[in-house]
Amino acid sequence: MEIxxxxxxxxxxxxxxxxxxxxxxGVDTVVVEADAAAAxxxxxxxxxxxxxxVARERLSAEDRDAAGGLLSYATSVxxxxxxxxxxxxxxxxxxxKLELFRRLDEITPDHAILASNTSSIPLxxxxxxxxRPQQVLGVHFFNPATVQRLVELVPSVATDDQILxxxxxxxxxxxxxxxxxxxxxAGFIVNRLLVPYLLQAxxxxxxxxxxxxxxDNGMMWGCAHPMGPLTLCDxxxxxxxxxxxxxxxxxxxxxxxxxxxxxKRMVSGGRLGxxxxxxxxxx
Numbered sequence: 699m700e701i702x703x704x705x706x707x708x709x710x711x712x713x714x715x716x717x718x719x720x721x722x723x724g725v726d727t728v729v730v731e732a733d734a735a736a737a738x739x740x741x742x743x744x745x746x747x748x749x750x751x752v753a754r755e756r757l758s759a760e761d762r763d764a765a766g767g768l769l770s771y772a773t774s775v776x777x778x779x780x781x782x783x784x785x786x787x788x789x790x791x792x793x794x795k796l797e798l799f800r801r802l803d804e805i806t807p808d809h810a811i812l813a814s815n816t817s818s819i820p821l822x823x824x825x826x827x828x829x830r831p832q833q834v835l836g837v838h839f840f841n842p843a844t845v846q847r848l849v850e851l852v853p854s855v856a857t858d859d860q861i862l863x864x865x866x867x868x869x870x871x872x873x874x875x876x877x878x879x880x881x882x883x884a885g886f887i888v889n890r891l892l893v894p895y896l897l898q899a900x901x902x903x904x905x906x907x908x909x910x911x912x913x914d915n916g917m918m919w920g921c922a923h924p925m926g927p928l929t930l931c932d933x934x935x936x937x938x939x940x941x942x943x944x945x946x947x948x949x950x951x952x953x954x955x956x957x958x959x960x961x962k963r964m965v966s967g968g969r970l971g972x973x974x975x976x977x978x979x980x981x
Contacts, residue, residue, distance in 0.1 A: 699809060701782045701868045705730060707775065707798065709740025712815055713787035715843030718744050721765040722757070723873050728781070730772045737771040744769065747844060775805050783868070785837055787815040790941050795819060796827045803828035811861055813837040817889050817938075818945040821882045822854035831856035837865060838886060841933065849875045854882045884949040885942065893943050894954040896934075897961070899927035903978070904960035910978050932977035936961060937970045
């Protein structure tokens with residue numbers, strides 16, 4: 699099966715980035731948001747991103763116009779009855795995702811692949827909410843999706859091998875990304891390794907006199923990381939980090955995944971990172 703028509707559910711930072719990648723790769727792409735205002739915000743986000751790429755000479759004006767012509771916006775999943783693949787990129791809440799996958803199973807054509815950009819929720823749970831668990835898998839992009847080359851592919855035990863092969867071909871050859879295949883366990887590969895590192899950086903900042911700048915510079919200058927862990931925390935969003943850490947701790951029961959007190963305080967106090975301007979650094 700060839701994937702030529704895609705829908706992205708959720709037009710936030712990740713969803714808009716995924717949609718932009720798809721459209722710039724020549725794929726007919728629908729972005730679905732909760733209401734008209736959110737859909738308009740998603741369109742502004744994508745248009746602004748492509749305009750910046752043109753200004754920086756990373757995208758031609760012709761290609762920008764072609765990508766824009768492949769993008770459309772909707773406020774209901776009812777319009778997705780012709781899609782080959784749907785990529786869910788909504789809030790990291792299992793109950794909300796389960797309800798969405800049940801609805802997508804009713805609306806989308808029988809051949810459609812249902813994918814999730816989740817960073818922590820078991821794909822088998824999402825698959826079993828549908829009548830087609832063999833066509834459900836994780837397609838986990840990294841922020842910013844337009845720049846980061848990696849996509850984690852996460853088949854569940856029910857995912858058909860041919861579906862994984864079809865999605866691998868689509869992500870690699872159509873979208874031009876690099877893929878790794880992860881086991882359907884909380885955190886997959888990258889977040890299972892990354893989250894303890896970020897939590898340790900937060901704990902170090904909270905319990906010592908080491909400055910945030912020295913923590914970040916230490917990892918950038920000493921380990922060749924492109925950004926320090928506290929800057930990365932702000933970029934990802936502290937609420938997202940805590941949510942993923944909670945899931946990891948629930949599954950593995952290892953202290954290394956337990957959110958430190960400072961992270962809990964910052965999230966409960968509304969300090970959510972770069973998107974709110976109130977993370978470890980002010981923006």
